[in-house]
Amino acid sequence: xxxxxxxxxxxxxxxxxxxxxxxxxxxxxxxxxxxxxxxxxxxxxxxxxxxxxxxxxxxxxxxxxxxxxxxxxxxxxxxxxxxxxxxxxxxxxxxxxxxxxxxxxxxxxxxxxxxxxxxxxxxxxxxxxxxxxxxxxxxxxxxxxxxxxxxxxxxxxxxxxxxxxxxxxxxxxxxxxxxxxxxxxxxxxxxxxxxxxxxxxxxxxxxxxxx
Amino acid sequence: xxxxxxxxxxxxxxxxxxxxxxxxxxxxxxxxxxxxxxxxxxxxxxxxxxxxxxxxxxxxxxxxxxxxxxxxxxxxxxxxxxxxxxxxxxxxxxxxxxxxxxxxxxxxxxxxxxxxxxxxxxxxxxxxxxxxxxxxxxxxxxxxxxxxxxxxxxxxxxxxxxxxxxxxxxxxxxxxxxxxxxxxxxxxxxxxxxxxxxxxxxxxxxxxxxxxxxxxxxxxxxxxxxxxxxxxxxxxxxxxxxxxxxxxxxxxxxxxxxxxxxxxxxxxxxxxxxxxxxxxxxxxxxxxxxxxxxxxxxxxxxxxxxxxxxxxxxxxxxxxxxxxxxxxxxxxxxxxxxxxxxxxxxxxxxxxxxxxxxxxxxxxxxxxxxxxxxxxxxxxxxxxxxxxxxxxxxxxxxxxxxxxxxxxxxxxxxxxxxxxxxxxxxxxxxxxxxxxxxxxxxxxxxxxxxxxxxxxxxxxxxxxxxxxxxxxxxxxxxxxxxxxxxxxxxxxxxxxxxxxxxxx
Numbered sequence: 094x095x096x097x098x099x100x101x102x103x104x105x106x107x108x109x110x111x112x113x114x115x116x117x118x119x120x121x122x123x124x125x126x127x128x129x130x131x132x133x134x135x136x137x138x139x140x141x142x143x144x145x146x147x148x149x150x151x152x153x154x155x156x157x158x159x160x161x162x163x164x165x166x167x168x169x170x171x172x173x174x175x176x177x178x179x180x181x182x183x184x185x186x187x188x189x190x191x192x193x194x195x196x197x198x199x200x201x202x203x204x205x206x207x208x209x210x211x212x213x214x215x216x217x218x219x220x221x222x223x224x225x226x227x228x229x230x231x232x233x234x235x236x237x238x239x240x241x242x243x244x245x246x247x248x249x250x251x252x253x254x255x256x257x258x259x260x261x262x263x264x265x266x267x268x269x270x271x272x273x274x275x276x277x278x279x280x281x282x283x284x285x286x287x288x289x290x291x292x293x294x295x296x297x298x299x300x301x302x303x304x
Numbered sequence: 305x306x307x308x309x310x311x312x313x314x315x316x317x318x319x320x321x322x323x324x325x326x327x328x329x330x331x332x333x334x335x336x337x338x339x340x341x342x343x344x345x346x347x348x349x350x351x352x353x354x355x356x357x358x359x360x361x362x363x364x365x366x367x368x369x370x371x372x373x374x375x376x377x378x379x380x381x382x383x384x385x386x387x388x389x390x391x392x393x394x395x396x397x398x399x400x401x402x403x404x405x406x407x408x409x410x411x412x413x414x415x416x417x418x419x420x421x422x423x424x425x426x427x428x429x430x431x432x433x434x435x436x437x438x439x440x441x442x443x444x445x446x447x448x449x450x451x452x453x454x455x456x457x458x459x460x461x462x463x464x465x466x467x468x469x470x471x472x473x474x475x476x477x478x479x480x481x482x483x484x485x486x487x488x489x490x491x492x493x494x495x496x497x498x499x500x501x502x503x504x505x506x507x508x509x510x511x512x513x514x515x516x517x518x519x520x521x522x523x524x525x526x527x528x529x530x531x532x533x534x535x536x537x538x539x540x541x542x543x544x545x546x547x548x549x550x551x552x553x554x555x556x557x558x559x560x561x562x563x564x565x566x567x568x569x570x571x572x573x574x575x576x577x578x579x580x581x582x583x584x585x586x587x588x589x590x591x592x593x594x595x596x597x598x599x600x601x602x603x604x605x606x607x608x609x610x611x612x613x614x615x616x617x618x619x620x621x622x623x624x625x626x627x628x629x630x631x632x633x634x635x636x637x638x639x640x641x642x643x644x645x646x647x648x649x650x651x652x653x654x655x656x657x658x659x660x661x662x663x664x665x666x667x668x669x670x671x672x673x674x675x676x677x678x679x680x681x682x683x684x685x686x687x688x689x690x691x692x693x694x695x696x697x698x699x700x701x702x703x704x705x706x707x708x709x710x711x712x713x714x715x716x717x718x719x720x721x722x723x724x725x726x727x728x729x730x731x732x733x734x735x736x737x738x739x740x741x742x743x744x745x746x747x748x749x750x751x752x753x754x755x756x757x758x759x760x761x762x763x764x765x766x767x768x769x770x771x772x773x774x775x776x777x778x779x780x781x782x783x784x785x786x787x788x789x790x791x792x793x794x795x796x797x798x799x800x801x802x803x804x805x806x807x808x
Contacts, residue, residue, distance in 0.1 A: 143394075143395060145391060164398075166394060166397070167395075170395050171395075192392060192393065195393070195397060236392050
């Protein structure tokens with residue numbers, strides 16, 4: 094079953110041609126890896142899937158709805174794109190709570206459980222401004238999964254994580270895949286891609302090539 | 305209930321922070337300065353003042369608004385926008401539309417201390433002034449530094465003015481933030497947003513000093529100050545209507561934010577010139593209508609006649625000159641675009657079916673003649689409607705011209721019809737002879753030059769003769785004869801051209 098369908102996508106971003114007539118079909122329950130050199134357009138591809146930017150040409154359908162017609166941003170997506178912004182003077186829990194309150198889908202217990210799942214302490218009074226890079230990354234992962242999102246779009250999710258945490262998150266993603274969730278990741282670490290992904294696409298000369 | 309108490313506590317905590325105490329000090333000292341000025345004026349004029357003089361003056365003071373409130377609001381607003389524009393937030397909100405409203409709520413959480421302090425200090429400064437529920441004698445007196453006499457004329461009770469002022473400030477705060485939010489969604493560039501904030505500030509500073517009162521609706525501070533808004537719009541209804549229109553435009557903008565605009569841009573670009581043209585026509589009439597407000601007796605017919613004054617050799621002014629160019633040559637340009645399609649692109653295919661050049665020309669010319677008539681009716685209806693909205697008299701009379709109104713109506717319609725028809729005939733002749741659209745533009749430029757002073761001494765150059773300015777020197781019937789003669793000449797030329805050349 095198709096979750097995301099991209100047809101004939103062309104996109105230039107900040108004066109650079111990134112994609113030219115790209116087609117891509119993302120199936121439910123699989124982990125996809127997108128690889129490519131810096132500036133090749135991995136983040137832009139993810140932003141297009143989320144509706145943050147529109148393609149110059151072509152259409153993107155998510156769960157049967159074309160983005161920009163009846164819907165702007167798709168439902169049930171957990172994302173890490175760019176550096177997430179946090180309220181530096183609040184704790185990690187308070188930051189997640191703030192986000193959770195928008196849709197009111199999860200309670201405090203669920204937020205706390207998610208924090209523990211990624212290796213953060215929900216009761217800690219430490220403010221985010223005092224977090225290490227790795228802790229901030231864990232917080233980013235926590236917000237992407239805390240509402241049981243069915244599609245995860247994770248741009249460089251393993252950045253700044255220590256080896257144990259990387260192992261922990263890998264296991265988590267594999268569990269989610271088994272539950273039927275769809276996951277798209279980018280990583281500069283080939284090992285992450287090899288271990289996790291069912292299909293890997295490389296961005297090469299404005300096209301996506303199946304590796 | 306618990307949430308409200310928590311929010312109130314949060315607001316109080318926030319207000320005792322250093323930055324808000326500094327803001328309170330600014331309000332306090334500015335208020336003290338105004339108090340001294342009020343007491344001094346009261347002594348000089350020998351009239352009484354009361355609490356409303358200081359409270360409403362502090363809330364309406366343009367210098368405070370332009371140099372303190374607006375930069376502060378812009379600062380808070382741009383900070384909120386940048387902080388809130390986060391992909392994690394966006395994906396949960398589901399659309400940019402909801403993000404704008406979410407961001408507005410965040411902005412108010414940050415701006416409420418400023419809003420509360422301003423209102424609180426305005427009321428607090430009244431301590432020591434005599435209290436009354438009514439306007440003071442000083443409020444109603446017209447003198448250089450009093451800004452409240454306009455309000456005293458419109459509102460029976462000052463507390464009503466205070467309520468409307470508070471609403472206006474809240475509305476203006478919200479509009480300013482939403483403008484920045486919408487802009488940021490569209491460009492998503494921090495530097496551009498700072499640039500726009502700087503431009504808004506500069507337009508506010510320059511606009512409130514330099515722009516004449518009838519153009520004050522273009523500058524943001526007008527919507528922060530009730531005294532300024534009442535001075536501009538003259539009526540609360542018109543102010544309400546303007547705010548509703550602005551609110552409506554924002555609503556439409558926000559609704560449009562999530563749509564993939566690329567697919568609509570091509571169709572929008574087709575209508576953009578028409579929308580721009582109609583907007584300019586309306587703005588011109590509004591400017592004329594506002595300029596006539598000094599004359600109490602001016603009627604809606606004066607607004608209409610003055611809007612289409614045009615220029616003559618004796619009477620020349622740049623604003624009527626440019627307005628005539630926009631309205632009439634803008635229309636002729638539209639016709640020229642239509643003609644280039646009709647002559648250059650469809651000519652062959654249509655003429656072969658009509659098998660007669662005269663019948664072919666009449667097939668579209670009759671539509672154009674009806675369009676001219678509807679165009680003139682539309683202009684007149686628009687001017688009368690705007691005149692009425694601006695509160696001008698509805699009497700069937702014109703004060704600004706010596707001619708009877710019936711003669712002016714005759715001139716506008718009959719001579720207007722002949723003049724525009726002549727422009728179209730000439731444009732057609734040029735299109736037919738040259739087959740180049742650009743020559744039509746050159747022709748319109750020549751028309752513009754011929755309207756400048758010194759070219760039309762005897763009223764015999766058939767350009768701009770439908771302007772009301774010609775009625776000062778010439779009889780409308782003389783102008784009709786001139787225009788009829790030139791039209792007949794143009795039609796004869798077309799006839800000759802058709803006979804001489806059947807090739808397109």
